[in-house]
Amino acid sequence: MDQIILQILNGLDKGSAYALIALGLTLIFGTLGVVNFAHGALFMIGAFCAVTLSRILSLSHVVLDETKKDFLGKPLKVEVPYANDWFGPELGGAIIDWAVPLSILFAIPVMILIGVIMERGLIKHFYKRPHADQILVTFGLAIVLQEIIKYYFGANQIPTPAPEAFVGSFDFGALIGLDSGKVIYPYWRILYFCFAMLLIGLVFAFLQFTTFGMVVRAGMADRETVGMLGINIDRRFTIMFGIAAAVAGLAGVMYTPINPPNYHMGMDFLVISFVVVVVGGMGSLPGAVLAGLLLGILESFASVREVIEFLPGINQVVIYLAAIVILLTRPRGLMGRKGVMED
Amino acid sequence: MVTTNLTRRGVIQTGAAAGAGLALPTILTAGSHAGFTNAPTGSTVTLGFNVPQTGAYADEGADELRAYELAVEHLNGGGDGGMLSTFSSKSLNGTGILGKKVEYVTGDTQTKPDAARASARSMIEKDGAIMITGGSSSGVAVAVQSLCQEAGIIFMAGLTHSNDTTGKDKKANGFRHFFNSYMSGAALAPILASNYGTDRKAYHLTADYNWGYTTEEAVRTSTEAMGWETVAAVKTPLAQTDFSSYIAPVLGSGADVLVLNHYGGNMVNSLTSAVQFGLRAAEANGKNFEIVVPLYSRLMAKGAGKNVAGIFGSTNWHWSLENVAGSKYAGSNAFVQSFGTKYGFPPSQAAHTVYCQTLLYADAVQRAGSFNPCAVAEALEGFEFDGLGNGPTVYRAADHQCIKDVLVVKGKENPENDFDLLEIVDVTPAEAVTYDPAIFGGDLGSCNPGA
Numbered sequence: 047m048d049q050i051i052l053q054i055l056n057g058l059d060k061g062s063a064y065a066l067i068a069l070g071l072t073l074i075f076g077t078l079g080v081v082n083f084a085h086g087a088l089f090m091i092g093a094f095c096a097v098t099l100s101r102i103l104s105l106s107h108v109v110l111d112e113t114k115k116d117f118l119g120k121p122l123k124v125e126v127p128y129a130n131d132w133f134g135p136e137l138g139g140a141i142i143d144w145a146v147p148l149s150i151l152f153a154i155p156v157m158i159l160i161g162v163i164m165e166r167g168l169i170k171h172f173y174k175r176p177h178a179d180q181i182l183v184t185f186g187l188a189i190v191l192q193e194i195i196k197y198y199f200g201a202n203q204i205p206t207p208a209p210e211a212f213v214g215s216f217d218f219g220a221l222i223g224l225d226s227g228k229v230i231y232p233y234w235r236i237l238y239f240c241f242a243m244l245l246i247g248l249v250f251a252f253l254q255f256t257t258f259g260m261v262v263r264a265g266m267a268d269r270e271t272v273g274m275l276g277i278n279i280d281r282r283f284t285i286m287f288g289i290a291a292a293v294a295g296l297a298g299v300m301y302t303p304i305n306p307p308n309y310h311m312g313m314d315f316l317v318i319s320f321v322v323v324v325v326g327g328m329g330s331l332p333g334a335v336l337a338g339l340l341l342g343i344l345e346s347f348a349s350v351r352e353v354i355e356f357l358p359g360i361n362q363v364v365i366y367l368a369a370i371v372i373l374l375t376r377p378r379g380l381m382g383r384k385g386v387m388e389d
Numbered sequence: 390m391v392t393t394n395l396t397r398r399g400v401i402q403t404g405a406a407a408g409a410g411l412a413l414p415t416i417l418t419a420g421s422h423a424g425f426t427n428a429p430t431g432s433t434v435t436l437g438f439n440v441p442q443t444g445a446y447a448d449e450g451a452d453e454l455r456a457y458e459l460a461v462e463h464l465n466g467g468g469d470g471g472m473l474s475t476f477s478s479k480s481l482n483g484t485g486i487l488g489k490k491v492e493y494v495t496g497d498t499q500t501k502p503d504a505a506r507a508s509a510r511s512m513i514e515k516d517g518a519i520m521i522t523g524g525s526s527s528g529v530a531v532a533v534q535s536l537c538q539e540a541g542i543i544f545m546a547g548l549t550h551s552n553d554t555t556g557k558d559k560k561a562n563g564f565r566h567f568f569n570s571y572m573s574g575a576a577l578a579p580i581l582a583s584n585y586g587t588d589r590k591a592y593h594l595t596a597d598y599n600w601g602y603t604t605e606e607a608v609r610t611s612t613e614a615m616g617w618e619t620v621a622a623v624k625t626p627l628a629q630t631d632f633s634s635y636i637a638p639v640l641g642s643g644a645d646v647l648v649l650n651h652y653g654g655n656m657v658n659s660l661t662s663a664v665q666f667g668l669r670a671a672e673a674n675g676k677n678f679e680i681v682v683p684l685y686s687r688l689m690a691k692g693a694g695k696n697v698a699g700i701f702g703s704t705n706w707h708w709s710l711e712n713v714a715g716s717k718y719a720g721s722n723a724f725v726q727s728f729g730t731k732y733g734f735p736p737s738q739a740a741h742t743v744y745c746q747t748l749l750y751a752d753a754v755q756r757a758g759s760f761n762p763c764a765v766a767e768a769l770e771g772f773e774f775d776g777l778g779n780g781p782t783v784y785r786a787a788d789h790q791c792i793k794d795v796l797v798v799k800g801k802e803n804p805e806n807d808f809d810l811l812e813i814v815d816v817t818p819a820e821a822v823t824y825d826p827a828i829f830g831g832d833l834g835s836c837n838p839g840a
Contacts, residue, residue, distance in 0.1 A: 205694025
C-alpha cells in the first residue's frame, strides 16, 4: 500500500512538470497553430534564470585568509558575498538561500520578454508555412539556445538547492494513518506539485474569467471573425506566446532544486511533453494537464522493481506504449477536438 | 588516314611499366616509413586528442584538452616541465619526441562511439595522427580502441572505467592508465566494511549500459565477499533524469545501503534524489542508512553540491594526493603546480590520466627509438615507472592495464571552495587491487603496425 501511494505521489510530481510544459505547448499550438520544438529550451532557460539570480545574489569579493592555503600553497582566497556585507551574514545568507523562490519574480518578465522576442523575431514568419518547416526552425532554435547556455554556463550540472526550510522530507504516511516513516516525500517536490497546480489554475482562470482570455479563446475558435470585429488578435496571441514561455520558464525555475540544471534538460522533457500533448488531444488545455499527470503516474509505476522484473525494459517504453493504445482507441487523444490538425 | 602501331603486347608492357612507375614513390615511401601507418617524415609529429567537446561530458573533455596542451608544451621544452622532472624514466628531454616537435589535432567524440570513431578516423587519415588518445566513456574507448587496432595506430585511453576496455575488448594497440571497476570494488570493500560493518544489506541502482554492469558486478562481488547481502539490483535507463521512482522504494526494501552505479549526470541526479528522499538521515535495520558512489570525479561532485558530503567512493587520482599521502605519490604536486599556474584551478582526474598517457606514449617512443606502434607497444608492455603521481605503477603486459594504488575518497562535509569537495580517506595498495587478467576473457591479439 505504501509503495502504491509513493508511486502515485511520484507520478503526480513528475506529471506536473510534464503538464506545465505541455500546457505551454498547447497554448502556443492552440493560439498560433505553431508546433514549437523550442519549448523545452524555454523550460531550460527558466531554470537558468534561477542559476543566474543565484549567482547575482552570491556575487562576492575575495578576502585572503593567511591561515589557510589553497591548492598552490598560496593564502586561501575566501569569497565573501556582497549580500553579507550589505545586510549582515544572517539576512544576506537568507537572501542567497531563497534564491530559487525569488527567481520566480525574476523569471516572469525575462521569460515573457524572451517569448515575445522569439515570436516576433522568428516564429511569426512561419505561421503560413507547413508544420514541418515550423518544427525544423523551432528545433534549430532550441539547439542554438542550448549552445548559448552551454557557452556561458558550461556543460556540467549546476547545483541550485532549495531553501534550507524546504530541505528534508514530509511523513505523508503518518498523515494518512500508515506507519510512520513508510511514505515520506520531499517537501520541495510536494511544493512543486502545488505550485504547478496553482500555475495551471491561474492560466485557466486567466483564459476563462478575463476579457483578454475571452478574446483569446474566441480567436482560438475563429481567428478571422475576431479579426473582422476590429480586434488585434495577433497582438494578443503574441502575449499568449509570452505567457506560455513564462509558464515553461517557471516550471524550469522550480525544477532546479529537484535536479541540478544543465543545458540539455529541456530536450530531456521535450519529447515526453509532445507525447503528452498528443495523448491529451492537440489544442486541448485540460487534455494536456490530464495526460501529463496520467503519464507521470504510469511512468512511476513502470519503474517499480517488481514491474521491471516481470516486464524488463517496460520503464523505458511505457509512455509510448500508452500513447499507442490511447491513440488507437481515441485517435484525437483523451480530450481532443474534431478538426484540430486534421487538415 | 591515321595509322597506329598499337598491339596487345605493347599495351600490356606499357601499362606494366607505367604502373610500376606510378607505384614506385609509394613503395619507396612505405619503405622509408618502415611499414607503419602515418610514420612522421618531417620535423614534426602529430598526436590526435579525441575528447568530448560537446555533449554532457564537455567540461571533462575541456579539462582533458587543457592537460594535453600542457603535456605537449612540456614535451616541446616549454613551461616548467611538469611531471617530466619527477618521472622515473629520463628519456624525455624537452626536445619533442625523437627530436620531432610535437603538434596535435583535436576531435570531438560527443561521447558517442560512432562520432568518436569518425573523428579518430579523420585525425588518422586526414591529419596523419600517429597516436590517438582521450575520451570520457568506456563505450567510446572500446570503439576507438578497435578502430586504432584496425588502422595500426596506438590508442592511449583517457577516462574509461569499465573492465571491458582492458578485459574482453582489449586490443594489442590499446593501453589504459585509468583504473577500472574491479579495482574500485576491491579498494572500496575494506573501507566500507570498516566504516559500516560487515552485516549490511545493499540496494544497487545501476546505469543500464556496459560500464554500469561491470561496476555493479565488481562492487557486488567485493562487498558480498565480506558479508554484505545484495537485496536488489535495479537497472535504470541511461537517459533517465528524474530518479524519484527508483529511489522512493529503497527505504522500504529492507536495504540499509544504496549503491549508485551511476556516473556523470546520472549520478548527480540519482544522488540528489536520494538525499531529497531523506536517505542520508534515515535509519534502516537499526543502522544509519548509507549511500555509496563507486566512481567519483571532482567535476561530478561539483554538480551534486552538498549532497556528496560524507559519501564514499573511489577515484584514480586527486590533486591533494601528495600532500595527504606523502612523497610516494611524487609528481602530483608538480602537475598541480604546473596546471594550476597555467589555468587557475587544480586538474581533475581526467586531466591527470590523459597527461600521464601522453608522457607515457612519448617516453615509450623515445625508449623504443621508433614511432612504429609495435615497437611502442613492446616498450610499454611490462613497463614499470614512478613519479607520475600514482606511486609505483606497472603497465601490465597481459592486458595493457596500469596496475597502481587506488584512492578511496569521501565527500567533504564543509568544503572551502569548488575544488575542495573530496577528501582522501585511504589509498589502497596496488597489490590489493591486482587481479588475474584472464578473469575478464578477451584476447589482445597481435600488434598491428598498419600501412
